[in-house]
Amino acid sequence: MTTETSSPAVAASPNALLTAPILGTLARLSVPNILAMSAAAVVAIAETAYAGQLGISALAGLALVFPMVMLQQMMSAGAMGGGVSSAISRALGANDDRRAEQLAFHAVIIGALAGLLFGVFFLLCGEYVYRLLGGNGVVITEALAYSNIVFLGAIGLWLTNTLASIIRGAGDMKVPSITLLAVALSQFLLAGAFGLGWGPFPALGMAGIGLGLVIAFSVSTLFLLWYLVSGRARVKLTVRGIKLKTEMFQDILKVGAISCISPLQTVLTVLILTRLISEFGVGALAGYGIGARLEFLLVPIAFAIGVACVPMVGMAIGANNVARARKVAWTGGICAGILIGSIGFLVALFPDIWTGMFTDVQPVMKSAGLYFAWVGPFYGLFGLGLCLYFSSQGAGKVLGPVIAGTIRLVVVALGGWILATNAMPEWTIFALIGGAMAIYGAATALAVYVVRW
Numbered sequence: 001m002t003t004e005t006s007s008p009a010v011a012a013s014p015n016a017l018l019t020a021p022i023l024g025t026l027a028r029l030s031v032p033n034i035l036a037m038s039a040a041a042v043v044a045i046a047e048t049a050y051a052g053q054l055g056i057s058a059l060a061g062l063a064l065v066f067p068m069v070m071l072q073q074m075m076s077a078g079a080m081g082g083g084v085s086s087a088i089s090r091a092l093g094a095n096d097d098r099r100a101e102q103l104a105f106h107a108v109i110i111g112a113l114a115g116l117l118f119g120v121f122f123l124l125c126g127e128y129v130y131r132l133l134g135g136n137g138v139v140i141t142e143a144l145a146y147s148n149i150v151f152l153g154a155i156g157l158w159l160t161n162t163l164a165s166i167i168r169g170a171g172d173m174k175v176p177s178i179t180l181l182a183v184a185l186s187q188f189l190l191a192g193a194f195g196l197g198w199g200p201f202p203a204l205g206m207a208g209i210g211l212g213l214v215i216a217f218s219v220s221t222l223f224l225l226w227y228l229v230s231g232r233a234r235v236k237l238t239v240r241g242i243k244l245k246t247e248m249f250q251d252i253l254k255v256g257a258i259s260c261i262s263p264l265q266t267v268l269t270v271l272i273l274t275r276l277i278s279e280f281g282v283g284a285l286a287g288y289g290i291g292a293r294l295e296f297l298l299v300p301i302a303f304a305i306g307v308a309c310v311p312m313v314g315m316a317i318g319a320n321n322v323a324r325a326r327k328v329a330w331t332g333g334i335c336a337g338i339l340i341g342s343i344g345f346l347v348a349l350f351p352d353i354w355t356g357m358f359t360d361v362q363p364v365m366k367s368a369g370l371y372f373a374w375v376g377p378f379y380g381l382f383g384l385g386l387c388l389y390f391s392s393q394g395a396g397k398v399l400g401p402v403i404a405g406t407i408r409l410v411v412v413a414l415g416g417w418i419l420a421t422n423a424m425p426e427w428t429i430f431a432l433i434g435g436a437m438a439i440y441g442a443a444t445a446l447a448v449y450v451v452r453w
Helices: 008-012 022-054 056-093 097-132 137-152 154-169 174-196 206-229 246-259 261-278 282-318 322-349 362-395 399-421 426-450
Strands: none
Touching (some): 022 174, 022 282, 056 137, 056 154, 056 261, 056 282, 056 362, 097 154, 097 246, 154 174, 154 206, 154 282, 174 206, 246 362, 246 399, 261 282, 261 399, 261 426, 282 322, 282 362, 282 426, 322 362, 322 426, 362 399, 362 426
């Protein structure tokens, strides 16, 4: 573990992220993020409700596309976005504002190109992907009606998250969070209006639900561009005197590109688990679905704290104050672990508090109870690992947490195959999920501890 080093610039720096008390600063930065992420989760639930009103085929079509939309969101906001925030915060920590401006311009190019590639891929290959996931007939038609509109506007989503990451890299969480809250509210209203035909709006079905997302993120892109170009943010977005440099792209991509592996691992893990648990019957699958829904709502807590850690760690690294960077990382990780772990122990002891909100079918409630009994106690380690992943982005040392995610994926795939082929009881697959979470958290913590920052 690296010992503390500091430069005279650290003590003299007016930057509060380099000098303010760590716990209080993390709390102040995390709250706006939690609100924004919670709003996004509510919108995802609302879209599902809108699709449900359009019929079973529409609901099934949305289920096929949703993992791909979430993959895009995780890549643009948490993975590549983390790389952007990391590079900019390290530049600002070293008091190199000009470099931060240059990195911002390079980040916009990366975001635009990534959005273009994502959009073209799913416009051309979306049908093949959804058929591979089991879609056919009318379900594919509904999936494509939503998917083609959403990915036609992929650049807007990528640029919104890229521009928000630039602002976060300077330590400002309020503007991105308020913007994303506005996006969530707009998407909630527009998706319902265009999808279901509220008031004077045409009922466009699944295409209308997708249109709500595209409009909301396109408008937010224009707002954030204006905010950065106008000089209101600490980092100004400008083309004056900017020259494209390979080294600038590398500084962002050395974190962002590697981090993009993590969302892919997450989606693969979910797909593998869904397939494996289906072998144990409908009750087990329903129980897993209820448990996974809770995890979907808990991840924003780790994300909110982790994203707040990125600029604090990055600026400390840029200022050559490694000891503070590590203290931020462990403080954020422990806070996330305690918050998420407390919820995990609660549902492990009293699973019906959550399960009863969705079903009163006893076999399903029993299965969900088994799930929480085996998985809930390990939520804390999972939250610790997720938060430390973001801190590692801030330090520019993300390979260790990505390897930890790979280990989790291998454990789930190999262990699940062994359990399924040997017809083991249902509780064993849930125990495997909990064990894989614990391994991920412990491996990530070990990586952060031993890797030199």
